[in-house]
Amino acid sequence: GRAHAAGVRGDGVRVVMVDTGLYDHPHHRAHGYRTSVVPALSALDPAVDERGHGTAMSALLLAVAPAAELTMVKMACETFSFPVAAFQRAVELAPDVISCSWGTLRAEPHLHLEVADAVRRGITVLFAAGNGSTDRRTAMFQSVATPGALTVGGVHVAPDGRRRAADLASSYRSDLFPSRRVPDLSGPCGMLPHGDYVEFPTQPGCMFDRRNSAYDGTAPDDGWLVSSGTSGATAYAAGVVALAVQQGIGKGRALTAADLADACLPVTEGRTLTGDDCGGVCPNEAVGLGLLTTPV
Structure with a gap:
């Protein structure tokens, strides 16, 4: 709210999100967001978001x-995904940010x-x-x-405002890039x-509307879901x-990361799903520099 009140709302910034699509939702229309969709491959229908994650x-x-x-x-329909082709398409669009x-x-x-x-x-x-995923060669998801x-x-x-490492999130030392x-x-x-x-x-x-309705209190066809994870954390950080x-x-x-260090709040409690503990200090291996906030 403080950033928006100061006129910092992302004006003039071009962002590309690589994800499962963007459905023309009444929520987006009501807020007047400026959005467009392009498929990574011509076989993908840009008018639908079969999984619902990107929307x-x-x-x-x-x-x-x-x-x-x-x-x-x-980048995907419900059954197939094309991450490399989608990322290449994102770079071709020459944005400031890719999420x-x-x-x-x-x-x-x-x-x-x-x-x-x-x-x-x-x-x-x-x-x-x-x-819970890592880039270790034994990991099912990379x-x-x-x-x-x-x-x-x-x-x-x-x-109550207490901050702690999410026990749903990953933290790890890269297998591919050891440092x-x-x-x-x-x-x-x-x-x-x-x-x-x-x-x-x-x-x-x-897919996500149907799946999450089993536990999130929403209907399987109402166009709303309750969830979160490092997917949401990344979309937020890209904003x-x-x-x-x-x-x-x-x-x-x-x-x-150093450019954003002053905008990070310390997080000194909690343990990640992959076993790193904050250990009472921040920065730490569980959350890095801490919780990113708006730089205003």
Whole structure:
């Protein structure tokens, strides 16, 4: 609220989100958000979001940076996903920020080259640390920790304001890049078992609308779900980065975690799903620099 009141709303900042699509939800229309959708491949229908994840994540990013120009690159349908092609398409659009609230089903070595190229071009790239995933070769789901990208972990803020590392979130030392610790910093995230934390708009009857209705108190076809994780934490952080870009932080280059350090609140309690404890100090291995807030 303080940033928006000061006129820092993401004006003039171009953000690309690589995700499952962006449904034309009444929530987005009511807020007057400036959005568009392009498919990573022509076989993907840009008018639908079969999984519903992208629509939800876009709402959180735009809540933070409502004046940003957001383009969704649709990377998946309900059964297939094309992360490398989608990321390449995102870079072609030459945005200021690329937000990636996902990992990959298997190792995608070419993706690291594409991410490194994006950072070299001055694009700030964010990736979710994961909800239990890592980039260890034995992991079923692979998180993406390319050097130069910002990796985002999770912090839970209780109703009384107490901050602690989310026990749903990942933290780890990269197997591919041994000097790399994940996460660099953190955003808001729910706790086990389901991460119920934020109410999101989504495509009515989509995969996540149906799945989450079993435990989140919403209907399976109402276009709303309650959830959270490092996906939401990353979308939130990408919105904050858009606000930082508007203020000239980074001045045309990819932002680093150090650029955002002063905007991070310390988190000294809690343990992540992958076993790192805050240990009473911050920065730490569980949450990185701490909980990112708006740099105003």
